Amino acid sequence: MSTDSNHTNSRRQFLRQAGLTAATAAIAGPAIALPMSASPTQNDDQRKVGFAIVGLGKYAQEQMMPAFKESKHAKITALVSGSPEKMQKLAKEYSVDAKNCYSYQNFDSIKDNPAVDVVYVVLPPGMHAEYVVRAAQAGKHVLTEKPMANTVAECQRMIDACRKAGKKLMVAYRAQFEPFNLEAIDRIKKGELGKLRYVTSDHGRQVKPTEDKADEWRVVKKLAGGGSLMDIGIYSLNAARYLTGEEPVEVMAMESTDHSDPRFKEVEDQIHFTLRFPSGVLATCTSAYSIETVKRFRAFGEKAFLDLDPATDYYEHNMTIGKADGEMKPSIKEGNQFAAELDHMAECVLENKTPKTPGEEGLRDIKLIMAIYESARKGKPVKV
Amino acid sequence: MSTDSNHTNSRRQFLRQAGLTAATAAIAGPAIALPMSASPTQNDDQRKVGFAIVGLGKYAQEQMMPAFKESKHAKITALVSGSPEKMQKLAKEYSVDAKNCYSYQNFDSIKDNPAVDVVYVVLPPGMHAEYVVRAAQAGKHVLTEKPMANTVAECQRMIDACRKAGKKLMVAYRAQFEPFNLEAIDRIKKGELGKLRYVTSDHGRQVKPTEDKADEWRVVKKLAGGGSLMDIGIYSLNAARYLTGEEPVEVMAMESTDHSDPRFKEVEDQIHFTLRFPSGVLATCTSAYSIETVKRFRAFGEKAFLDLDPATDYYEHNMTIGKADGEMKPSIKEGNQFAAELDHMAECVLENKTPKTPGEEGLRDIKLIMAIYESARKGKPVKV
Numbered sequence: 001m002s003t004d005s006n007h008t009n010s011r012r013q014f015l016r017q018a019g020l021t022a023a024t025a026a027i028a029g030p031a032i033a034l035p036m037s038a039s040p041t042q043n044d045d046q047r048k049v050g051f052a053i054v055g056l057g058k059y060a061q062e063q064m065m066p067a068f069k070e071s072k073h074a075k076i077t078a079l080v081s082g083s084p085e086k087m088q089k090l091a092k093e094y095s096v097d098a099k100n101c102y103s104y105q106n107f108d109s110i111k112d113n114p115a116v117d118v119v120y121v122v123l124p125p126g127m128h129a130e131y132v133v134r135a136a137q138a139g140k141h142v143l144t145e146k147p148m149a150n151t152v153a154e155c156q157r158m159i160d161a162c163r164k165a166g167k168k169l170m171v172a173y174r175a176q177f178e179p180f181n182l183e184a185i186d187r188i189k190k191g192e193l194g195k196l197r198y199v200t201s202d203h204g205r206q207v208k209p210t211e212d213k214a215d216e217w218r219v220v221k222k223l224a225g226g227g228s229l230m231d232i233g234i235y236s237l238n239a240a241r242y243l244t245g246e247e248p249v250e251v252m253a254m255e256s257t258d259h260s261d262p263r264f265k266e267v268e269d270q271i272h273f274t275l276r277f278p279s280g281v282l283a284t285c286t287s288a289y290s291i292e293t294v295k296r297f298r299a300f301g302e303k304a305f306l307d308l309d310p311a312t313d314y315y316e317h318n319m320t321i322g323k324a325d326g327e328m329k330p331s332i333k334e335g336n337q338f339a340a341e342l343d344h345m346a347e348c349v350l351e352n353k354t355p356k357t358p359g360e361e362g363l364r365d366i367k368l369i370m371a372i373y374e375s376a377r378k379g380k381p382v383k384v
Numbered sequence: 385m386s387t388d389s390n391h392t393n394s395r396r397q398f399l400r401q402a403g404l405t406a407a408t409a410a411i412a413g414p415a416i417a418l419p420m421s422a423s424p425t426q427n428d429d430q431r432k433v434g435f436a437i438v439g440l441g442k443y444a445q446e447q448m449m450p451a452f453k454e455s456k457h458a459k460i461t462a463l464v465s466g467s468p469e470k471m472q473k474l475a476k477e478y479s480v481d482a483k484n485c486y487s488y489q490n491f492d493s494i495k496d497n498p499a500v501d502v503v504y505v506v507l508p509p510g511m512h513a514e515y516v517v518r519a520a521q522a523g524k525h526v527l528t529e530k531p532m533a534n535t536v537a538e539c540q541r542m543i544d545a546c547r548k549a550g551k552k553l554m555v556a557y558r559a560q561f562e563p564f565n566l567e568a569i570d571r572i573k574k575g576e577l578g579k580l581r582y583v584t585s586d587h588g589r590q591v592k593p594t595e596d597k598a599d600e601w602r603v604v605k606k607l608a609g610g611g612s613l614m615d616i617g618i619y620s621l622n623a624a625r626y627l628t629g630e631e632p633v634e635v636m637a638m639e640s641t642d643h644s645d646p647r648f649k650e651v652e653d654q655i656h657f658t659l660r661f662p663s664g665v666l667a668t669c670t671s672a673y674s675i676e677t678v679k680r681f682r683a684f685g686e687k688a689f690l691d692l693d694p695a696t697d698y699y700e701h702n703m704t705i706g707k708a709d710g711e712m713k714p715s716i717k718e719g720n721q722f723a724a725e726l727d728h729m730a731e732c733v734l735e736n737k738t739p740k741t742p743g744e745e746g747l748r749d750i751k752l753i754m755a756i757y758e759s760a761r762k763g764k765p766v767k768v
Contacts, residue, residue: 197672198654198675200584250638252636254765276638281640282656286668290581291689292686301675302674
């Protein structure tokens with residue numbers, strides 16, 4: 001089975017060769033000559049936007065790539081990987097021509113490939129900035145996974161590069177394309193709960209780097225940027241923002257990490273944080289890497305609560321609304337959030353629109369995450 | 385309908401007459417002569433411990449007094465109220481002899497009444513210290529409602545008075561006598577969740593002082609000691625302690641109160657707080673007076689979570705245990721937590737045992753509540 005491990009290992013080999021710096025962006029292999037007819041916007045899949053998938057790890061293989069099959073406007077036209085075997089297998093599965101397969105070394109030559117409209121970066125966060133900037137410099141629109149990057153400076157560099165290149169930049173916040181979450185936002189906005197008072201959200205799971213190779217990079221700070229907060233707690237944070245529709249002005253956090261646990265030598269285990277919003281609404285969130293999986297939130301209004309549990313799962317969601325006279329579970333149809341996300345990016349390209357979750361959205365979360373870390377480290381609230 | 389309002393109003397009239405100070409403890413009406421045969425430990429109800437109910441508000445009338453009917457070892461033998469009409473009605477309902485009915489003025493003469501073993505103080509928290517001290521000085525054991533008192537100093541005074549008098553002091557933490565909560569504590573202790581990582585607990589409701597007279601005193605700081613945290617958030621706090629079996633070493637809190645809301649001129653609406661325990665376990669709790677009712681907690685372990693929702697309701701509880709392979713709802717029989725609490729106090733008297741929730745337990749929560757308020761006020765964590 002091809003796993004993130006191979007992906008990570010080949011990435012690591014590459015990193016060892018090239019160094020994990022922006023300078024690696026300059027390394028480019030020979031460009032591959034492409035016939036113009038390969039352009040996806042001009043062939044049978046007319047109006048389908050061509051995506052190059054950068055990083056063929058577990059998430060790309062098991063969630064994102066299959067979603068293209070359900071997408072209306074997006075298709076996979078190129079692959080980028082450090083593992084030729086993995087790439088060959090996937091190229092066959094997704095009918096990607098060998099000439100549209102790139103290594104990390106020759107990735108920059110993708111600029112000459114008209115089959116690629118969008119570069120989708122599914123690498124560990126520590127590598128996002130480099131590949132987003134290189135993609136923008138290659139004249140491609142960019143979709144990047146969350147968290148956007150390891151630092152605020154990297155996020156800004158990504159935004160600047162895409163702006164300079166005149167290309168779209170979107171951060172893949174799948175929950176913002178998921179029907180139950182959209183319904184929750186809508187019901188809160190329409191006042192079904194009365195005045196919103198506060199939100200709680202809990203996201204956690206067991207990170208298992210020795211059992212699941214897809215988790216290896218998650219405990220390496222250089223690649224993951226941090227621990228549970230960067231990877232899964234960000235769902236609590238992002239939900240607090242999209243459920244309230246506000247931007248927090250103050251954060252306060254407390255961390256607890258057992259550094260004798262080999263998983264947590266570099267990154268944090270659990271971090272609990274409270275956000276204060278301008279309206280007076282608070283959001284209290286937890287994030288952990290040492291518990292059985294939880295992905296839930298609740299919005300507390302003056303007249304009712306709205307619960308999603310699971311809230312940010314891949315395929316299963318459950319809404320409960322509780323009022324004084326009892327609880328009800330609205331009937332909402334599950335939808336493919338991955339395909340919706342891809343279609344949105346494709347539509348933004350086709351219709352020259354700004355994505356719903358642009359680079360600035362990713363930057364906001366990273367700024368908040370840094371403030372949360374700062375609050376936990378210094379033991380005091382941080383204004384943002 | 386007799387409500388807490390009458391209770392509060394008569395209390396207020398009394399307070400206006402006497403001043404809300406410890407000095408009022410000295411005010412005593414004429415003692416009522418009692419025949420020895422009135423002693424409940426010597427008549428038909430042999431071995432039943434006699435309780436005097438001080439404060440005949442909504443909670444006393446609707447929850448606690450009916451529970452005596454299901455109690456094995458406790459019986460109501462006296463009433464103390466500022467409202468003669470209310471007292472007369474309840475004396476009839478509970479077969480309390482007129483000579484065992486006291487006003488706040490002549491309360492101290494209860495010392496001469498052998499029918500009373502325990503004085504149960506069901507007054508607003510701001511009045512607990514006075515009546516607990518007076519009861520101890522009258523040579524009676526004391527059960528007092530939660531929160532124990534408005535201040536740490538008051539709690540200490542109550543503990544000291546009972547110790548000096550050689551009498552038991554118990555704080556009525558009903559959840560610690562409730563079967564689902566006891567089962568939760570037991571399952572966590574036995575390791576069913578694996579190592580416990582953290583706890584979340586949310587307690588809130590709409591305080592409605594203009595609609596429900598029983599809520600009038602709850603928004604008066606002198607009587608309530610504070611807002612939602614003192615009254616309902618204390619369940620989150622107490623649960624965090626009994627679920628972990630540890631005492632916190634640090635607290636951090638953020639408050640949000642709309643002071644333009646007439647309910648919140650004196651007391652806080654919502655306060656969110658995180659407790660750090662010595663083992664590294666965190667507990668993150670919320671408390672609010674402006675939301676639809678919630679009374680829930682979840683314990684997050686490395687292998688499973690345990691959820692009680694409702695956790696601290698009067699009559700309805702619901703446990704869910706979630707593991708990697710799915711969720712299950714253990715079959716637990718509802719039990720009368722009020723009767724269990726009364727029986728425990730009675731047994732402590734009969735068998736000369738220290739209550740499970742003694743004055744020191746109440747004092748711990750008040751110390752923590754003060755630290756939570758301090759943290760919110762100063763905007764920094766507070767060591768405890």
